Structure formats: C-alpha cells, structure tokens
Amino acid sequence: MEKQQVKTIGIIGGGQLGLMIVEQARLLGARTVCLDPAEDAPAFRLCDEHIVARFDDPAALEELCRRSDVVTYEFENVPGDLLVALERKYNIKQGFRPLFDSQDRLREKNNAREHGLPTPDFEAVDDAESLRRAVARIGFPCVLKTRTLGYDGHGQAVLRSEADLERAGELLAVPCILEEFIPFDFEASVVAVSDGGQVVCFPVGRNIHREGILDLCIVPAEMPEALRDRMTERTRRFMRDCGYRGILAIEYFVKGDEIYFNEMAPRPHNSGHWTIEGATTNQFRELCRYLLDMPLEEPRLVAPTVMKNILGQDLEAAEALAREEHPDVYVHVYGKTVSKPKRKMGHVTFVGMTGEEYAARWADRFVK
Ligand code: AMP
Secondary structure (H helix, E strand, C coil), rough: CCCCCCCCCEECCCCCHHHHHHHHHHCCCCCEEEEECCCCCCHHHHCCCECCCCCHHHHHHHHHCCCCCCEEEEECCHHHHHHHHHHHHHCCCCCCCHHHHHCCCCHHHHHHCCCEEEEEEEEEEEHHHHHHHHHHCCCCCEEECCCCCHHHHHHHEEEHHHHHHHHHHHHHHHCEEECCCCCCEEEEEEEEEEECCCEECCCCCCEEEEEEEEEEEEEEECHHHHHHHHHHHHHHHHHHHCCCCCCEEEEEEEEECCCEEEEEEECCHHHHHHHHHEEEEHHHHHHHHHHHHCCCCCCCCCCEEEEEEHHHHHHHHHHHHHHHCCCCCEEECCCCCCCCCCCCEEEEEEEECCCCHHHHHCCHHHCC
C-alpha cells in the first residue's frame, strides 16, 4: 500500500474568501489551516485547523507557516515587514510582491502604468496645498482617495467644486492620491491565475456597484468582443510582465473603447464568485491548483451567469430563495454570526441568466 502525502495550505484570513478556498482545497484532497483574529471567522467552520490571532502577530503568522506546506492570503493588509521575513523561510508561493504593489494606491497605479495598463490621471497629495495644486492640474470632478486601507468606497470622496475641498480635509489626515474622475460607461473585471508560465483568465464580468459595494456581476460582460479580448490580453500580459504568480483580479473602467485600470487584488475577488457554478473551473480551485503544484485549467463559461451579492439587508431574501426550488439558482451563505446592513453575508449565482432576465425575474426579491 502506498501512503499518500496530503498537503496543507495555510491561509492568512478566514473570511468568506478563505472559506471558499477551503472548500476547493478539500475537493482537491488538501488540508487547510486558517489564521484570523475573529473566533467565529467563517472559514474556521470548515478548515482542518485554525489559529485565532491578529494579522500583525509575528509568532502566530510563523506558526501558520510552520504548520503548512504552502501559504496564501485572502487578507490584503498583512504587514509587509512580517511577510517578507517569512517569505525567506517558508513557501508563501505568491510572494509578497503583488501584495506590496497593491497595498498603496499610488504604488499600484504607478506600477500599472509602468507595465502598460492605462490608468486615470493621478497625483500624490499630502496636504491642503498639494491638493489645490493637483486639483488645478487635474480639474473637477476628481476623486480623492487615501493611499492605503481603502475598500468598497471607504476612504474616498468625489470632489466636484471648490466647496468640496473643505470637506475633503478629513481624508488628508493620511497620504492620499487625487485621480481624474472617469465618467465611465461601466466597470468590468478580470480574474487571472498564473503559474509563472501559463496564465489562465476567467471570462470578463460586468460589475454593478451600489454605494461603493459590488452588487451584481454579469457574465459575459455586455461589451464588444474585441474590447473584451483586449482586456483579457492586457491582463495576461500585465501578469507576465510583472512576474506575478498565483491569482490576481483587476478592476477596470470602460469608457467607449478605452479601458482604464482602477485597482487590483492578488487574491480571489468578489467579482469572481460566479465562477463556482458559472464556469468549468473556478477562481478558488485554480488558486489551489497553483498552490498544490497542479497544472492550471483554462476556464470556460458554462452559460450566461449573474451573481448577486447578499449584504445584511438581503440575507432573509437569500435564505428564502434557498428554501425554494429553483434549478440553477445557487445560494451561498457564509455563516457569519453577526448580520449588518452593508456587510457581505453571502451571494447568489443565477446560471443560464442574462442581466435583463435577472432584472425582470429576480431583482424584486431584494432590497432596492
Ligand atoms: P475603488 O475603491 O477605487 O474601487 O472605488 C470605488 C468606486 O468608486 C469604483 O468602483 C467607482 O465606481 C468609483 N470610482 C473610483 N475611482 C473613480 C474614478 N477615478 N472615476 C470615476 N469613478 C471612480
């Protein structure tokens, strides 16, 4: 009898992304250990082992690495100095580089530009004086964002006139970036996974946000095929040029036939959740295949798909849907113990559904 070697994937972060990585790791025969500061982190219910600790606790991070054959992250703000030190000793397969490049909006946009992705015009601003200078050059409307720790529309303000400059003062307590406002037609994103040679890309999704949070992802993105191909090709090339490995999601603005890089995340992305049922392989599975040294699979779309994010205010509606019989409607509830409006509690994937059909048939089930 031959004894099989079971690999363990360590995951920094135990939120819903961690949970879905754990699900796919299991299907591939791997064990998982997760680290998260919350005792009731969603992934803890399913992973093999867990560590309750802060993301900046060096001993706990090291313990996670020690217990793992390979380590990944679903949390973007792990302190760099800790991760760099660990990277020298342990197999943090994606490395710190893509995380480092994405942790600061200024660095992120400079990096995108240097590697051939067009971005909105931008400038670093640190105080009222540099803000005035940047606004004079970029013009109204423009968007002021904190350079670090912003997410889902937090830490940013659209400036439309002089009067808004006063209001913006609060954000300037920390270093910021001022961006040209792009009156985009829509937003779209691409998730890619690379093993250093091959880069696989998931079909482009069109993203609809509500109050800064992703609400719907519609696939295929309703846009000219040539533009869709350009977005995928640029993403693939960007990943190669940057030498990134593992998973990367890029959010773009689309205006006419121009595409602009908005931001990136070197982890599975909310706009890729639809891939679990809507594609032949999914973003969590391909990340795990990369981590486990398996060859990557190029994903194909199963059918047009719509993903609806379930925030606290929609949880009851999602649970009701789950109790009903609807073929090709897949309800995911993350099992978070506290539900709040605007908190991501789950998502629903409608396979074999266009954006129009969703609007006509399902949109009314959720809070408007
Ligand atoms: P972000 O956190 O940078 O993704 O920004 C959150 C949302 O704000 C985006 O999804 C856009 O809808 C909007 N936004 C951010 N930056 C810009 C920009 N430069 N021009 C227009 N809208 C923007």
